[in-house]
Amino acid sequence: MFVRRLNPQTMTMLASSARAFSAAAVAQAKITLDGPGKLNVPNNPTLVYVEGDGTGADIWASASRVIDASVEKAYGGERKIEWMEVLAGEKAFNETGEWLPQETIDAFREYLVGIKGPLTTPVGGGIRSLNVALRQILDLYTCLRPVVHFAGVPTPIKKPEDVDFVIFRENTEDIYAGIEFQSGSDEVKELLGWLQDKGVADKVRFPDTAAMGVKPVSREGTERLVKSAIQYALDNSRKSVTLVHKGNIMKFTEGGFKDWGYALAKSEYRNEIVTERESWILGNLDSNPDMSVEDNARAIEPGYNLMTSTQQEALRNEVAGVIEAIGATHGNAQWKNKVIVKDAIADIALQQILTRSKEFDVIATLNLNGDYLSDSAAALVGGIGIAPGANVNYTTGHFIAEATHGTAPKYAGLDKVNPGSVVLSGEMMLRYLGWNEAADLIIKGMNGAISTGQVTYDFHRLTEGATLLKCSEFGSAIIKHMD
Ligand SMILES: NC(=O)C1=CN([C@@H]2O[C@H](COP(=O)(O)OP(=O)(O)OC[C@H]3O[C@@H](n4cnc5c(N)ncnc54)[C@H](OP(=O)(O)O)[C@@H]3O)[C@@H](O)[C@H]2O)C=CC1
Ligand SMILES: O=C(O)CCC(=O)C(=O)O
Numbered sequence: 001m002f003v004r005r006l007n008p009q010t011m012t013m014l015a016s017s018a019r020a021f022s023a024a025a026v027a028q029a030k031i032t033l034d035g036p037g038k039l040n041v042p043n044n045p046t047l048v049y050v051e052g053d054g055t056g057a058d059i060w061a062s063a064s065r066v067i068d069a070s071v072e073k074a075y076g077g078e079r080k081i082e083w084m085e086v087l088a089g090e091k092a093f094n095e096t097g098e099w100l101p102q103e104t105i106d107a108f109r110e111y112l113v114g115i116k117g118p119l120t121t122p123v124g125g126g127i128r129s130l131n132v133a134l135r136q137i138l139d140l141y142t143c144l145r146p147v148v149h150f151a152g153v154p155t156p157i158k159k160p161e162d163v164d165f166v167i168f169r170e171n172t173e174d175i176y177a178g179i180e181f182q183s184g185s186d187e188v189k190e191l192l193g194w195l196q197d198k199g200v201a202d203k204v205r206f207p208d209t210a211a212m213g214v215k216p217v218s219r220e221g222t223e224r225l226v227k228s229a230i231q232y233a234l235d236n237s238r239k240s241v242t243l244v245h246k247g248n249i250m251k252f253t254e255g256g257f258k259d260w261g262y263a264l265a266k267s268e269y270r271n272e273i274v275t276e277r278e279s280w281i282l283g284n285l286d287s288n289p290d291m292s293v294e295d296n297a298r299a300i301e302p303g304y305n306l307m308t309s310t311q312q313e314a315l316r317n318e319v320a321g322v323i324e325a326i327g328a329t330h331g332n333a334q335w336k337n338k339v340i341v342k343d344a345i346a347d348i349a350l351q352q353i354l355t356r357s358k359e360f361d362v363i364a365t366l367n368l369n370g371d372y373l374s375d376s377a378a379a380l381v382g383g384i385g386i387a388p389g390a391n392v393n394y395t396t397g398h399f400i401a402e403a404t405h406g407t408a409p410k411y412a413g414l415d416k417v418n419p420g421s422v423v424l425s426g427e428m429m430l431r432y433l434g435w436n437e438a439a440d441l442i443i444k445g446m447n448g449a450i451s452t453g454q455v456t457y458d459f460h461r462l463t464e465g466a467t468l469l470k471c472s473e474f475g476s477a478i479i480k481h482m483d
């Protein structure tokens, strides 16, 4: 199953028949794993792609040209991507009768790295999300979504240059797992009976018509996500990791995420991180080395005098414990060189990414929070047309680049939408392969096109004096500005 870049019709034909090809025929071009998360990338790797529904075809035609051009210009023919199309979504259904054929899953599994366009998910019924299915089947536990401003891109905020953060969204758990039962179903009735036994059925306000969902959040799922976020912060000289959660309300799921996240940070990265609270305690001591434990406790918790004596004692123990445990390694301002791990409640975080953008650096959060946060954050830097992403398993090496946006069906076939999100997802993919020179050219080309006012409709409608380009033309403009 090996499809080189050919005209789209031939490609589709080959994509169907290619499934019979032997994988051995392209073995020399396969990316392999040299150890957990360590890729061995040949000069002509086979990369798997799904074109996607809706605007997917328009975007892929433009974005794949940009990705190929960046590789060609960076390596002069020495390196080349061998694209292999696989089917998912409407195209797959029309050709095979299946929405997500096993061959597609197998190809992503076997070739490790690929890129996909958006796939439609009907609301309120019909098939469940193919996007979510792929992430779950391949255990792509991190959805990595960087948010950064390109000079010249229209923005609703005053200081877009302050926006430069990376969202690590947990990608396999949470309410997104799709465990739901329909209103009036036997399952809901059974669940209600169980809730009755537990004495909490009265919390269901309208039991006769309620539909119900389940929100699994685990320690393992949290730990691997938070670990990848902290490791990313260390590898990329980022200053902080913020755990975004709604743990004040959902104490065991979202609150568990926060608690397990902090615990992981302290157990696995003790020498490299400091929690925000620890930094306050140590900072107080840096300013006043004679400060008593009690005064320090009072300083970090302004409501100290109103607490019960048991609460005050617990707080004093916390302060003393921090000084004892990390005073020597993190005190005397050493903590300032560590990655700060802090947390924020999700609702206020959605405001603060706008009002205090600079305070966010790496964000680790659960699946649904991350979904909301990434679309909202994209608005700060020009919108969803320029919001890239990737689904990653840092152990198995599997990586599927994927824009944050969906299929935008009303624009399908118009050669109109911004291919930027998929172009930049491709840039992330090239960097993942270690092909930084090609990735850099994509950024250069993107900067060049945008800064000279050559943009698609989404930026054009917000920018005076810009030149309106089609989806394909914007791709060409990016390529032109690589030189
Ligand atoms: N990973 C995936 O495959 C995803 C799939 N989906 C699916 O996509 C379908 C449509 O979802 P919907 O909620 O409408 O969200 P979409 O992201 O598809 O589109 C919403 C709006 O975002 C803008 N937009 C989207 N893509 C672009 C682009 N490339 N360039 C410029 N503007 C863009 C358009 O805004 P405007 O109208 O202002 O021009 C568009 O109307 C659903 O079935 C949904 O489930 C959704 C998200 C992710
Ligand atoms: O799968 C879908 O249709 C939507 C998923 C989504 O919005 C996302 O992953 O950001």
Ligand SMILES: [Mg+2]
Binding pocket: 371, 372, 375, 404
């Ligand atoms: Mg989304």
